[in-house]
Amino acid sequence: MARALVIAAGCMLAPLGGAMAGPRTSKVTIETDPPGAKVYFNLKEDGEVCTTPCTIDAPIGETPIIIEAENRRSIIENLLVPKKTARPMKVSYKLEAALGSLIVEGGAGATIKIDDEDHGTAPRRLDDLPAGAHHVVLERDGKTIYDEFVEIEAGHEATVTPTVAPAPPTSLLDAPPSVTEA
Known part of the structure; x- marks a missing residue:
């Protein structure tokens, strides 16, 4: 009876196997000039994927990619990984000085x-x-x-814009008039 339950459970879960495997990926080599940039997919909050140069498993299809390096302008665009590609696909980015x-x-x-x-x-x-x-x-x-x-x-x-105080008087003639008591 226990054996029948295991087989039955296996038959019920079998159709889900493909969905549980996750999205299909393909190897992508990412290079930057200069090297050492941080690479993110989707959102930065999702965490760093790699530091360039690197070869990673990237999702097939269109994925937002963020590339950042200190004192450089960030690159934010979509990475398009086709279903059939030379392995690994290679992409290069030039990071302009900020x-x-x-x-x-x-x-x-x-x-x-x-x-x-x-x-x-x-x-x-x-x-x-x-x-x-x-x-x-x-x-x-x-x-x-x-x-x-x-x-x-x-x-x-x-x-x-520096604010410069007026120069102090150089003689009594330059001094503002004094107030005298009556």
């Missing part, structure tokens, strides 16, 4: 330092800066007139 711009308005003649490196004098536009946080310092006549961390986003511009 760059932005910094515009320094005002502060005429002030020395511009970004992350302790001299970048000329203000006012000035600085292109092709790596995306991310940068320490921006403006100095004029030995005094710091701006000292902040500035976030530069890839493909965008960040603007800094």
